[in-house]
Amino acid sequence: MLSAVYRKLALALRGTRPPSAVARGYLLAPGVRSFADESKRAEEPRTFHPALLKFLVCPLSKKPLRYEASTNELINDELGIAYPIIDGIPNMIPQAARTTRQNKKQEEVEQH
Template sequence: MLSGVCGRLASALRGTRAPPSAVALRYEASTNELINEELGIAYPIIDGIPNMVPEAVRMTHQNKKQEEVEQH
């Protein structure tokens, strides 16, 4: 019974695509991190495992308001 449910689920998922609002992560080999460009954050990869807890996140850039204030 379980294998039938799993088979139907797998069939249903094969044709699905990520929604347009899905977050894209980019691997950066030089820092061994997963980068979220939209949010400006980087997740470290430790022993091959991405550490995605909020305390481990590194900011990759400042938000636009901070950048504007610093430019003036």
């Protein structure tokens, strides 16, 4: 029985025929009632939900992050780096982060 459902789903994904009611149920995201709702949802820009901050930490220092709404970034003040948020999803890859501070030599020159 389950293999028949997967077969129907595979055919629907290939576009050979319109998806059946069962396949549509598997294709829709949780909480979406129809494909019309899904298309409306896709047009809305996705934003970061600040409640996720209690679960996210910096992958380098393992310290909590701060959300900066104006730049749409997660900031690690200790290391001076900012992780971008793209379509509501934080990009926590260290190579994708930008530095928020100038290098230490420039900071020292400015302080003196």
